Amino acid sequence: MLVTGGEILTKARAGKYGVAAFNTNDLEITQAIIHTAEKLSSPVIVQLSEGAIKYAGLSDLTNLVADLARRASVPVAIHLDHGSSFESCMKAIRAGFTSVMIDASHHNFADNVRDTKKVVEAAHFMGVTVEAELGRLGGIEEHIVVDEADAFLTDPQEAVQFVEQTGVDYLAIAIGTSHGAFKGKGRPYIDHARIETIGGLLSIPLVAHGSSGVPAYIVERLRAAGGEIGEAAGIADDDLTRACQHGIAKVNVDTDLRLAFTVGIREVLQKNPKEFDPRKILGPARDLMAELITHKLTVLGSVGKA
Secondary structure, rough: OOOOHHHHHHOOOOHHOOEEEEOOOHHHHHHHHHHHHOOOOOOEEEEEEEEHHHHOOOOHHHHHHHHHHHHHHOEEEEEEEEEEEEHHHHHHHOOOOOEEOOOOOOOHHHHHHHHHHHHHHHHOOOEEEEEOOOOHHHHHHEEEOOOOOEEOOOHHHHHHHHHHOOOOEEEOOOOOEOOOOOOOOOHHHHOOOHHHHHHHHHHOOEEEOOOOOOHHHHHHHHHOOOOOOOOOOOOOOHHHHHHHHEEEEEEEOOOOHHHHHHHHHHHHHHHHHHHHHHHHHHHHHHHOOOOOOOOOOHHHOOOOOO
């Protein structure tokens, strides 16, 4: 069933579990996300970035996701990830998105408030819920590049002021996670004290971006299948489980599915270089993504919560 992000995340915040928000670009990724969520009776959020929209087309990709979402036996929201402008958010809403993110975190506080409030007022009028971001994550995602020196963690008191002034439905906070396949040496640091403080001050759902686990076995399989990847490290499972106990309700995951998709394809072609049937190439990739999705939904505690 197609619902707003708010309907899913308010319940998650109250129940102290997390809902995974997976990025999609095509049919196989979308099927892996929604069909696995149905199998595990878990709510889920399917995210489309501006890069995905540019690649697949706004109407084509939205209609594909919306059709699967409406027919799903579990709650599914369609979310715009890192919307860069008011216009981008409005296009998504008109196309059928039930949740949008306006990312003005690169602006100063006042301008972030101004841009976010404008989107919130318009989206709420159309029954759509809104995410914004305060603080900046390091790393690279789509068109967003943030150097480590430019990344900063969310100030709790500013978070309270921001929510009061914008009326935003859920807030992405910078807590030590980062975009991409390399989130830090060893075990990436997560500022749990900051999460607990902000979670104690705000009752709305909080969002953790850049939360892929980058499993070592997937990285090893990628290399074994001829892929090249530099240092790779993701967010530990128990860090995410703990964060969800203190206010994190939406957990963004993209890199894990990209890695699984690529591994699935590479392994088929490495084993069968003469294969040219797309179904036999893409099917195993979809199955491997489903494995990682199953693990993530279990870690976040959303299994059986639909």
